[in-house]
Amino acid sequence: MEKQNLDWGNLTFSYMKTDYSYVSNYKDGAWDEGGLTPDHTVTLSECAGLLHYCQEVFEGLKAYTTKNGDIVCFRPDQNAQRMYDSAQRLCMPPMPKDRFVKAVEDVVRANASWVPPFGSGATLYVRPFMFATGEVIGVAPADEYQFRILTTPVGPYYKGGVKPVKLRVSDYDRAAPRGTGNIKAGLNYAMSLYPSVDAHANGYADNMFLDPETRTYVEESGGANILFVKKDGTLVVPQSFTDSILPSVTRRSLVDVAKGYLGMEVEERPVKFAEIGEFVECGMCGTAAVISPVGEVDNGDEKVVYGMDHVGPVMKKLRETLTGIQSGEIEDKYGWVHKIDVE
Numbered sequence: 001m002e003k004q005n006l007d008w009g010n011l012t013f014s015y016m017k018t019d020y021s022y023v024s025n026y027k028d029g030a031w032d033e034g035g036l037t038p039d040h041t042v043t044l045s046e047c048a049g050l051l052h053y054c055q056e057v058f059e060g061l062k063a064y065t066t067k068n069g070d071i072v073c074f075r076p077d078q079n080a081q082r083m084y085d086s087a088q089r090l091c092m093p094p095m096p097k098d099r100f101v102k103a104v105e106d107v108v109r110a111n112a113s114w115v116p117p118f119g120s121g122a123t124l125y126v127r128p129f130m131f132a133t134g135e136v137i138g139v140a141p142a143d144e145y146q147f148r149i150l151t152t153p154v155g156p157y158y159k160g161g162v163k164p165v166k167l168r169v170s171d172y173d174r175a176a177p178r179g180t181g182n183i184k185a186g187l188n189y190a191m192s193l194y195p196s197v198d199a200h201a202n203g204y205a206d207n208m209f210l211d212p213e214t215r216t217y218v219e220e221s222g223g224a225n226i227l228f229v230k231k232d233g234t235l236v237v238p239q240s241f242t243d244s245i246l247p248s249v250t251r252r253s254l255v256d257v258a259k260g261y262l263g264m265e266v267e268e269r270p271v272k273f274a275e276i277g278e279f280v281e282c283g284m285c286g287t288a289a290v291i292s293p294v295g296e297v298d299n300g301d302e303k304v305v306y307g308m309d310h311v312g313p314v315m316k317k318l319r320e321t322l323t324g325i326q327s328g329e330i331e332d333k334y335g336w337v338h339k340i341d342v343e
């Protein structure tokens, strides 16, 4: 299979059409068979539930080429489960998990020429999403839905090496206590756009959001979970007592890497903002970057500094181990790397 003629190493994180998307429709209480389509547009009724009551959930994962040339993606079953949970929370019919994984395989296989070569640092970003197409005018769940997957090639997250970033504590919340912060719904991101634009305008990579009930505990950033390291090398993973942190696939994998590969101690517990000055490293984790080291967190005039000029050794080791497992250079002992057969 001939690869597309792209400058893989210089792609940005922006949308580029590939050959196919995947589409399946839900009507009369059932999902249709679904399949690939070369049509990358969606036509909707002006009264579609999506447009009025925001019934939309999505996922994000990546397909890439391993060292030995296989096309793979990372733990798609976890994205299937999370989208299942997200859909149920918004009264949408969940896509069966085996069908979700098969749809990811089908669309990646059909776009194999768009999967970047090993070593380029680029990936094929896979975006499954589901939205209400059925008409509703009173506040209620719709009765028709569409599930789609689009793919788009994206460049390496870090060009020229991993660099620490700055966060600031936001005056806004990204989620409500016991609201929808623990699911991946577009509505959460609408809510975080204003603080995100404002953070960027003020020179920060992202916001650190505190718990929306007491504003005392660390939750997560606009697009990643947060990790800390204690002086004794223990990994500290903030938990939300208001259930408003997104369960990141990367974070859960890093916890398993820390325990099962690196023999580290891990504490998963609520973390007070007041204690983060005692930690020696901080990072954000998510599919795109795996780990972005955080060099500084500002809260008004208060600054917590971990160091903007170096990446802490624990974040470095965790990142290298997980990316090594993903690329096939380190043994995949938990069976996370999911091969897609391409003829």
Ligand SMILES: Cc1ncc(COP(=O)(O)O)c(C=O)c1O
Binding pocket: 060, 220, 221, 222, 223, 224, 225, 246, 247, 248, 249, 250, 251, 285, 286, 287, 288
């Ligand atoms: C709010 C938020 N938290 C965390 C994550 C990281 O999750 P994952 O590791 O599954 O990409 C993301 C990205 O999907 C996110 O949008």
